[in-house]
Amino acid sequence: MATLSLLADRPVNWNVLGVSSLNPDACERQLEASTVASQRGAVVVALTLPHTVKIRLSFEHGAVVDALPGWREVFALKIPERMEPLADPEERRRLDRGAHSDEAGILSALADWRILIVEETFSPANAGLAGRTVGDIAAERGQDPFDALVDIVLADELRTGLRPPIPESEPDWELRAQVWQDPRTVVGGSDAGAHLDMMCGAVYSTSMLGDGVRQRGLLSWEAAVHQLTDVPARLYGLRDRGRVDVGWWADLVVLDPNRIGHRPERTRHDLPGGAGRLYAEAEGIEHVLVNGVEIARAGTLTGATPGSVLRSGTDTDTVTVPGRP
Numbered sequence: 001m002a003t004l005s006l007l008a009d010r011p012v013n014w015n016v017l018g019v020s021s022l023n024p025d026a027c028e029r030q031l032e033a034s035t036v037a038s039q040r041g042a043v044v045v046a047l048t049l050p051h052t053v054k055i056r057l058s059f060e061h062g063a064v065v066d067a068l069p070g071w072r073e074v075f076a077l078k079i080p081e082r083m084e085p086l087a088d089p090e091e092r093r094r095l096d097r098g099a100h101s102d103e104a105g106i107l108s109a110l111a112d113w114r115i116l117i118v119e120e121t122f123s124p125a126n127a128g129l130a131g132r133t134v135g136d137i138a139a140e141r142g143q144d145p146f147d148a149l150v151d152i153v154l155a156d157e158l159r160t161g162l163r164p165p166i167p168e169s170e171p172d173w174e175l176r177a178q179v180w181q182d183p184r185t186v187v188g189g190s191d192a193g194a195h196l197d198m199m200c201g202a203v204y205s206t207s208m209l210g211d212g213v214r215q216r217g218l219l220s221w222e223a224a225v226h227q228l229t230d231v232p233a234r235l236y237g238l239r240d241r242g243r244v245d246v247g248w249w250a251d252l253v254v255l256d257p258n259r260i261g262h263r264p265e266r267t268r269h270d271l272p273g274g275a276g277r278l279y280a281e282a283e284g285i286e287h288v289l290v291n292g293v294e295i296a297r298a299g300t301l302t303g304a305t306p307g308s309v310l311r312s313g314t315d316t317d318t319v320t321v322p323g324r325p
Contacts (some may be wrong), residue, residue: 070098120161211262259284
């Protein structure tokens, strides 16, 4: 990465630095790449997300679960045809056996159906199930957990959002806050839209402000806003943006520090072809202005569209690296 930075004469950022208190030395070892790069006169920074990324599983898109042994041929079918084998008791047993087989490897952890959390439902038949574990629902119904799971997703025509539990701790948040302020990192992350229906990374700013600052007080409001605005703007050379200053673009967000955060992740089908994506509405965003024109007020769009696409060289300054020592 240092060589790439030097040859291109540009900063290089990589995606994405994970932070866990269970292995606190891991992120420091990875950030050592930035230290080595700096010693060579290059600039290498890591993108890091402030929140614990939830994984959304679904029998509709089938990502990850279709890799379980014997599952791929079922998930290759279109939705109506896919529902037929899922409703067949013998086919269910076959799928369940495949998920628990040695061939499943690390994916066999998913086959503990009891711990899966029903994150989002769509059918009236599944009303009240969101937020509950498959195990609790199965026990209430007197069913095998896999049967309960498949019955739920069939009622939703496979759209049910399922979440494997991913634990996080207060030491995790404390370590993250240290990493946010490390000059070798930039808060953010992107997979270029590869997992729009599996993950919701767009909450990173409201999570940092709501979970990290408002709830936990891990850094000041000023420091958090600086990390979310000026730091990335300077890294990418955005001209006259990222700060409130005389003559700079009036791109402003007014937030309520007592409410800032985000709502639960939900599915929105507004991509080309009606494809779905995950999103989470913000809480506590009172006003959003672009070029000095208000585009959102109290969570509602005003209809104004004063923004424009930023173009390299026109709206940016070229950011170079210090050069070889």
